[in-house]
Amino acid sequence: MMIYGLALLALSFLLGQWVGEVLGSLLGINANVGGVGFAMIFLLIFKEWFLNKGWFKPDMESGIDFWNKLYIPVVIAMAASLNVKSAISSGSLAIAAGVLPVLLAFLIFPMIVKSVKSA
Amino acid sequence: MEQLLKVIDQNGLIVAFLLVGLLTFFSDIFSKKVLKGKIPGSAIAIFIGLVLGYLGGEFSGGEKGLADISIFKGLGTLGGSMFRDFAIVATAMGASFLLIKKSGLLGLVSLFFGITVFFIAGVALAWIWGYRDAVSLVTIGAGACTYIVGPVTGAAIGASSEVMALSIGAGVVKTIAVTILTPILAPRIGLNSPASAMAFGGVMGTSSGVAAGLAATDPKLVPYGAVTATFYTGLGCLLCPSLFYLILEYFI
Numbered sequence: 001m002m003i004y005g006l007a008l009l010a011l012s013f014l015l016g017q018w019v020g021e022v023l024g025s026l027l028g029i030n031a032n033v034g035g036v037g038f039a040m041i042f043l044l045i046f047k048e049w050f051l052n053k054g055w056f057k058p059d060m061e062s063g064i065d066f067w068n069k070l071y072i073p074v075v076i077a078m079a080a081s082l083n084v085k086s087a088i089s090s091g092s093l094a095i096a097a098g099v100l101p102v103l104l105a106f107l108i109f110p111m112i113v114k115s116v117k118s119a
Numbered sequence: 120m121e122q123l124l125k126v127i128d129q130n131g132l133i134v135a136f137l138l139v140g141l142l143t144f145f146s147d148i149f150s151k152k153v154l155k156g157k158i159p160g161s162a163i164a165i166f167i168g169l170v171l172g173y174l175g176g177e178f179s180g181g182e183k184g185l186a187d188i189s190i191f192k193g194l195g196t197l198g199g200s201m202f203r204d205f206a207i208v209a210t211a212m213g214a215s216f217l218l219i220k221k222s223g224l225l226g227l228v229s230l231f232f233g234i235t236v237f238f239i240a241g242v243a244l245a246w247i248w249g250y251r252d253a254v255s256l257v258t259i260g261a262g263a264c265t266y267i268v269g270p271v272t273g274a275a276i277g278a279s280s281e282v283m284a285l286s287i288g289a290g291v292v293k294t295i296a297v298t299i300l301t302p303i304l305a306p307r308i309g310l311n312s313p314a315s316a317m318a319f320g321g322v323m324g325t326s327s328g329v330a331a332g333l334a335a336t337d338p339k340l341v342p343y344g345a346v347t348a349t350f351y352t353g354l355g356c357l358l359c360p361s362l363f364y365l366i367l368e369y370f371i
Contacts, residue, residue, distance in 0.1 A: 076143065084176060
């Protein structure tokens with residue numbers, strides 16, 4: 001049943017967001033800390049568990065895979081609903097502080113990967 | 120015509136499915152025929168999305184890009200944080216738990232490194248632009264991390280609304296810059312494995328930018344980048360108004 005896969009994804013999502021909110025309030029900050037990351041880990045754990053029990057059926061996976069494949073379209077819609085206009089027109093500092101550190105990070109990135117790999 | 124507009128108005132999300140489908144179709148054709156597949160269709164579609172977002176803001180004067188024009192409002196739902204996060208979590212199905220665990224340290228190191236680099240660079244630029252008070256410097260530095268860290272930090276330490284707006288602007292520009300630059304620069308910085316994608320998510324941080332950039336580079340890398348990037352905003356909200364603020368205040 002496809003809906004079982006979808007429900008499993010929804011369960012993982014809600015549990016993860018919950019953990020992220022609780023962690024945020026424990027740390028005393030008004031933000032969700034890693035909710036999506038925890039949800040992904042929940043989904044991976046549930047998948048392993050279901051596979052081991054032999055409960056995981058191919059049509060269950062299709063309920064999750066639909067959302068997996070819908071990911072790029074969602075990102076396109078997101079790009080079209082960003083506040084691009086005001087970001088670009090909020091001044092030269094906003095553009096400099098948005099772009100220059102990104103270029104710096106692209107320069108440094110290969111060094112971080114190398115240093116951790118060799119450590 | 121009146122009836123059609125009524126149908127469009129009442130079914131925003133469904134209209135958004137059609138719009139994104141059409142946009143993807145034309146981007147794919149453009150990618151294959153004009154660019155000979157050198158830039159992936161999804162990267163072009165995301166870029167056109169940004170341009171449309173700009174035009175939408177220009178015409179409507181609102182804050183949600185094209186989604187502020189009422190016949191396109193469904194794009195705001197489809198591209199909103201609920202569907203975005205739900206779809207990102209679904210990408211985990213294709214990820215390997217073992218690989219994530221193996222590269223956990225690399226991800227953690229890159230998270231701290233990324234937040235520090237963006238914060239310091241943001242503060243330095245604000246300094247060059249003439250800001251001298253610790254509150255404004257920290258808020259703009261936090262905005263250079265993500266557009267959520269900026270206002271959360273600013274609100275915590277009492278920044279002016281002008282500086283808060285600036286920090287949000289910097290964060291949104293960052294998302295756009297990462298989205299556009301990732302597919303272009305990925306081959307040159309060795310961004311081609313799950314481990315490097317996890318480090319990339321940690322360094323860049325902006326979940327939307329990392330996820331969109333990786334989607335345009337190689338969709339298989341999305342879950343690995345997303346799993347670290349999702350901790351970036353939380354960690355930034357934790358460090359910027361506390362530790363980073365105290366350190367900066369000490370120096371000024």
